[in-house]
Amino acid sequence: MTSELLGGITPQRFLAEYWQKKPLLIRQAIPGFTGVVDVDELFELACDENVESRLIRHTDDGWQVSRGPQKPAALKRRKQAWTVLVQGLNLWVREADALLHRFDFIPQARLDDLMVSYATDGGGIGAHFDSYDVFLLQGFGQRRWRIGDQSEHRLVEGAPLKLIADFQSTDEWVLEPGDMLYLPPRYAHEGTAIGECTTYSIGFRAPSAQELGSEFLVWLAERQRLEGMYADPDLVLPENSAEISATMVERVAGMLDAIRWGQDDVADFLGHYLSEPKPSVFFVSPDDPLSPRQFDAAVAAHGFVLDPATLLLIHDAHFYLNGERIQPAAAAHATLARLAHARRIDAATAGADALPSLYEMYLSGFGQLEIDED
Structure with missing residues (x-):
C-alpha cells in the first residue's frame, strides 16, 4: 500500500505537507528490499549499447565520467571508489517497472524513470542538486546521505558533472536496505557508499518553460493552416530598397494575428508530448502474431x-x-x-x-x- 511506502503517511498528507516543500526520511519504506537486479545483471546492462549508463570516478586529477556502453574490465576495479549509473532500468526489467509504478500517487505524466546506481566503498557523484523531485530508495548495503537547503548553487568550474562548489549540509543519515529519502527540487544532497551498495532513484519529469514553449510551437506549426498570401497592391516607391518598411511589419503582424490556440489545444499538445517515448525507446512486434x-x-x-x-x-x-x-x-x-x-x-x-x-x-x-x- 502507498501509505506503507510513505511510512504510514497517506498520499494526501504527503502531497499537502512534503511534495515540493520539504524532505522526508522514511525508514523501511519497503521492508526487506535489496533491489530488483543483482550486480551481475546491472553490469551487463551497463555494457549494453542500447542502455544509457555512466561510470563516474573521483581521482586526484578530478572527476571523470565515461558514458556507456561500459567496458566489462572497467567494472571490476575494487581499489578505487567509483559509481556506475544505469538510467531507465524500468525499460529493461519488469520488476523495475513495477517498482516505478508503485509511485503512481504522482500522475504518470510526471513520472520519468527508475535509475539505479552501484557504488564501491566511498563512491558517489559528489554534492549536487536536481531540478526535479526524487525518491532515493536504498537497495543492498548502506549509503550516507548529507542534505542541505541552500539557495546558493554555485557550480564547480570545469567539472564534467554539475557539482555544488560550497555544499553546506544541515542533516545527515545512513540509509539501510529498504529505507527511502524524498527530496524536493533543487535540494542539495550528497550520497557516499559505505561499502558496496545500490540506490534506486525514482525521478520525475519537470520540463522547463522554454522546453514546453518550444515543443508547443513546433506542435502548433504542424496543425495551423493560415490562409492567404502576402500582398501589397498599394506599394509605393521606397527611398531605400533595403529597408523593411513599417507598413510591411504591420501587414505581416496582422497575418500572424490569425494564429490561435486555447486550452483544448494545450491539452492535446500535452497528451502527445508527455506520452512520447524517449528517442532511445523502440518496440518489437510479435514475430508470429496471434489472429x-x-x-x-x-x-x-x-x-x-x-x-x-x-x-x-x-x-x-x-x-x-x-x-x-x-x-x-x-x-x-x-x-x-x-x-x-x-x-x-x-x-x-x-x-x-x-x-x-x-x-x-x-x-x-x-x-x-x-x-x-x-
Missing part, C-alpha cells in the same frame, strides 16, 4: 499488460498512446482507463469492446499477453 480470435481468447484467459516503455495517458475522453492520439470505441473507454492506470488488465475485467484496441497495441509491440511473462 484476432486467438488473441481475444488469450486475453480472456490470461489478461493483458502494457510494455514497460509504453505510455498511455488520458485527458477527458481522449487517449494518448506513445505520442499519438487514439480513438477507441466509446464502450471501450472504461476498460482502457483502467489499463492506463493499472498498466494491466486481468482476464476477468478485459471487456470485449476494448479487444480491438488491445489487439492493435499487441501488434505494435505496445503491450503483451500476461502469459508472455511466464
Whole structure:
C-alpha cells in the first residue's frame, strides 16, 4: 500500500505537507528490499549499447565520467571508489517497472524513470542538486546521505558533472536496505557508499518553460493552416530598397494575428508530448502474431499488460498512446482507463469492446499477453 511506502503517511498528507516543500526520511519504506537486479545483471546492462549508463570516478586529477556502453574490465576495479549509473532500468526489467509504478500517487505524466546506481566503498557523484523531485530508495548495503537547503548553487568550474562548489549540509543519515529519502527540487544532497551498495532513484519529469514553449510551437506549426498570401497592391516607391518598411511589419503582424490556440489545444499538445517515448525507446512486434480470435481468447484467459516503455495517458475522453492520439470505441473507454492506470488488465475485467484496441497495441509491440511473462 502507498501509505506503507510513505511510512504510514497517506498520499494526501504527503502531497499537502512534503511534495515540493520539504524532505522526508522514511525508514523501511519497503521492508526487506535489496533491489530488483543483482550486480551481475546491472553490469551487463551497463555494457549494453542500447542502455544509457555512466561510470563516474573521483581521482586526484578530478572527476571523470565515461558514458556507456561500459567496458566489462572497467567494472571490476575494487581499489578505487567509483559509481556506475544505469538510467531507465524500468525499460529493461519488469520488476523495475513495477517498482516505478508503485509511485503512481504522482500522475504518470510526471513520472520519468527508475535509475539505479552501484557504488564501491566511498563512491558517489559528489554534492549536487536536481531540478526535479526524487525518491532515493536504498537497495543492498548502506549509503550516507548529507542534505542541505541552500539557495546558493554555485557550480564547480570545469567539472564534467554539475557539482555544488560550497555544499553546506544541515542533516545527515545512513540509509539501510529498504529505507527511502524524498527530496524536493533543487535540494542539495550528497550520497557516499559505505561499502558496496545500490540506490534506486525514482525521478520525475519537470520540463522547463522554454522546453514546453518550444515543443508547443513546433506542435502548433504542424496543425495551423493560415490562409492567404502576402500582398501589397498599394506599394509605393521606397527611398531605400533595403529597408523593411513599417507598413510591411504591420501587414505581416496582422497575418500572424490569425494564429490561435486555447486550452483544448494545450491539452492535446500535452497528451502527445508527455506520452512520447524517449528517442532511445523502440518496440518489437510479435514475430508470429496471434489472429484476432486467438488473441481475444488469450486475453480472456490470461489478461493483458502494457510494455514497460509504453505510455498511455488520458485527458477527458481522449487517449494518448506513445505520442499519438487514439480513438477507441466509446464502450471501450472504461476498460482502457483502467489499463492506463493499472498498466494491466486481468482476464476477468478485459471487456470485449476494448479487444480491438488491445489487439492493435499487441501488434505494435505496445503491450503483451500476461502469459508472455511466464
